Amino acid sequence: MDSYLLYVITMVLLLLSFFKDREKTRIAIKKGWKAFENILPEFLVVILFVGAVLAVLDPQTISKLIGEDSGLTGVVSAALVGSVTLIPGFIAFPTAALLLRAGAGYMQIGAFISALMMVGVVTMPVEIKYFGKKMTILRNMMAFIFSFVVAFVIKKVMG
Amino acid sequence: MKKYLWVFLTLICIGILTVLNFPVGSKALSITFHSFIEMLFIIPPVFILLGLLDVWVPRERMVKYMGNGSGLKGVLLSLFIGSAAAGPLYAAFPVSAVLMRKGTSFFNVMVFIGAWSTTKIPMILFEIESLGAAFAITRLLIDIPGIIIIAFLLSKICSKEEIKDIYEGAEKD
Numbered sequence: 199m200d201s202y203l204l205y206v207i208t209m210v211l212l213l214l215s216f217f218k219d220r221e222k223t224r225i226a227i228k229k230g231w232k233a234f235e236n237i238l239p240e241f242l243v244v245i246l247f248v249g250a251v252l253a254v255l256d257p258q259t260i261s262k263l264i265g266e267d268s269g270l271t272g273v274v275s276a277a278l279v280g281s282v283t284l285i286p287g288f289i290a291f292p293t294a295a296l297l298l299r300a301g302a303g304y305m306q307i308g309a310f311i312s313a314l315m316m317v318g319v320v321t322m323p324v325e326i327k328y329f330g331k332k333m334t335i336l337r338n339m340m341a342f343i344f345s346f347v348v349a350f351v352i353k354k355v356m357g
Numbered sequence: 358m359k360k361y362l363w364v365f366l367t368l369i370c371i372g373i374l375t376v377l378n379f380p381v382g383s384k385a386l387s388i389t390f391h392s393f394i395e396m397l398f399i400i401p402p403v404f405i406l407l408g409l410l411d412v413w414v415p416r417e418r419m420v421k422y423m424g425n426g427s428g429l430k431g432v433l434l435s436l437f438i439g440s441a442a443a444g445p446l447y448a449a450f451p452v453s454a455v456l457m458r459k460g461t462s463f464f465n466v467m468v469f470i471g472a473w474s475t476t477k478i479p480m481i482l483f484e485i486e487s488l489g490a491a492f493a494i495t496r497l498l499i500d501i502p503g504i505i506i507i508a509f510l511l512s513k514i515c516s517k518e519e520i521k522d523i524y525e526g527a528e529k530d
Contacts, residue, residue: 201399203479204443208402215409222412230408233451234400239360244447245396246367249389250374253381284445286395287480291487298488307488312496315475321447323363328450329523333515337467340507341474348499355495 240324247320248284255283261297264306276306277345280313281338284320308352312345399444403452411455419459427462432505435465439472449473457527463520464512471504 215223264276285293294307317338318325325334371389375382423431442449452473453466461469476497484493512520 201402201443204399204402208405211409212405215413223409226408226412227405228408229411230404230406233407233454234404237451239364241396241400241447242361242364242393243367245392246364246371246389248392249385249387250367250371252388253385286445287477287483291480291484295487304492308492308496311484311488312475312500315446316471318446318474321445324447324450328454328527330519330526332519333511333523336514337470337507337511340510344503344507347503348496351499352492352495356492 237324237327240327243323244284244321251282251320252285255279257293257296260293260310261300261302264297264302264310265300268303268306272303272306273309273346273349276302276310277313277317277342277349280310280315280345281317281342282319283314284318285314287315290314303353304356305349305353309345309349312348313342316341316345396445400448403442403444403448407452407455410452411458414459416459419456419461423456423459423461423465425462427465431462431465432468435461435468436472436476436501436504439469439474440476440478442473442477443479446470446474454527457524462512463515463523464508467508467511468504471500471508475500475504 212223215226260279263279264272268275290311294311297310298304298307319338322334322338325337329337371382371385374385421427423434427434439449442452449470453470456466456469457463481493481497484496
């Protein structure tokens with residue numbers, strides 16, 4: 199749904215740009231294409247990895263890892279699973295809702311969702327290309343630790 | 358072609374996996390195919406916007422709004438741009454390279470990445486629908502200070518030289 203909106207906005211801006219200055223618009227598209235081509239190999243590696251990881255970690259396996267009474271181990275597993283997977287939100291949230299119904303705790307789900315969104319182990323090749331190894335590892339580590347803070351607060355609020 | 362070495366190696370690994378364990382291997386390939394289609398659908402507008410941003414927004418204006426010394430205005434703008442985005446986190450990195458090229462401060466770039474990763478507006482609406490408003494809003498309220506703290510720590514831990522190197526890398530493409 200939001201991607202249609204993105205297309206509409208992009209089209210409007212592109213047309214506006216085209217009417218104002220054709221040459222500049224041509225350069226803009228060329229620059230966008232160059233940036234895309236530049237990062238395409240890393241993108242492809244990422245989606246291949248994601249395919250392999252998600253083939254192994256299906257919802258059943260995930261629910262076993264972070265199911266009821268999994269306690270602190272479950273929170274850690276939830277954050278780890280979230281870190282290595284890259285699931286689009288429109289699949290992740292319903293999956294999380296299913297896991298909750300299947301008996302996963304709020305704390306585990308909080309850690310899972312937070313790590314899923316902020317930590318990206320499989321996207322590291324892309325991140326390293328722009329930010330270098332040190333910054334990438336630091337950012338992901340901090341986001342990983344932060345997902346425990348989120349888990350704790352979610353548990354306090356949701357009970 | 359050398360650029361695609363890792364792509365081929367990963368493909369070969371998944372190929373071997375498919376031979377050894379057909380169900381898992383074929384599932385991996387079908388998920389990859391779906392993400393590939395998703396990428397082709399979401400990515401083009403992100404890169405066109407990135408090109409337009411690069412061509413139309415003058416560096417001075419970007420420095421003024423998001424550069425060093427842009428203060429609260431810069432932080433809010435970075436939060437907003439990141440949250441209004443669509444697409445997976447890996448698409449945020451090329452965009453942040455353009456932001457750096459235009460003189461956005463490192464702290465604000467990190468706020469932007471944090472916002473893109475976790476406070477995207479369309480996603481929050483979806484989260485409320487699936488997990489309830491209490492869950493989504495609690496997460497949002499803790500995420501915003503979290504993003505800012507992480508951005509602050511990252512910009513403090515890394516030396517000026519390291520940040521300079523990252524900015525020089527962003528100039529290249």
